[in-house]
Amino acid sequence: MSGKILVENVNHPGYTERVDREKYEDMRQALLKVLPEDAPGLKAADALTALKPHLNQDLFPDGAKSGWWQKTVQLDLEAKGIIARADIKPIHLYRK
Numbered sequence: 717m718s719g720k721i722l723v724e725n726v727n728h729p730g731y732t733e734r735v736d737r738e739k740y741e742d743m744r745q746a747l748l749k750v751l752p753e754d755a756p757g758l759k760a761a762d763a764l765t766a767l768k769p770h771l772n773q774d775l776f777p778d779g780a781k782s783g784w785w786q787k788t789v790q791l792d793l794e795a796k797g798i799i800a801r802a803d804i805k806p807i808h809l810y811r812k
Contacts, residue, residue, distance in 0.1 A: 724795035764783060
């Protein structure tokens with residue numbers, strides 16, 4: 717299944733799901749590009765707005781489904797320790 721990638725979910729340890737690799741990689745690259753390295757980071761909603769211009773329009777025309785993909789990639793990267801949440805509300809994300 718080279719067109720799929722296995723993702724984790726920080727909220728459900730041990731749970732994995734297969735998703736489209738191309739969309740995952742495009743969203744991952746865009747999300748990591750816009751997240752700052754220091755806490756408190758960027759609000760998740762602001763990150764979504766900031767990353768949309770970096771997405772491949774063939775994969776995400778006019779940002780279609782980008783919210784779902786952002787959350788999927790976010791939870792996977794948190795589970796892998798690549799990004800983290802600041803301890804404030806609403807959710808703020810930053811690169812580790």
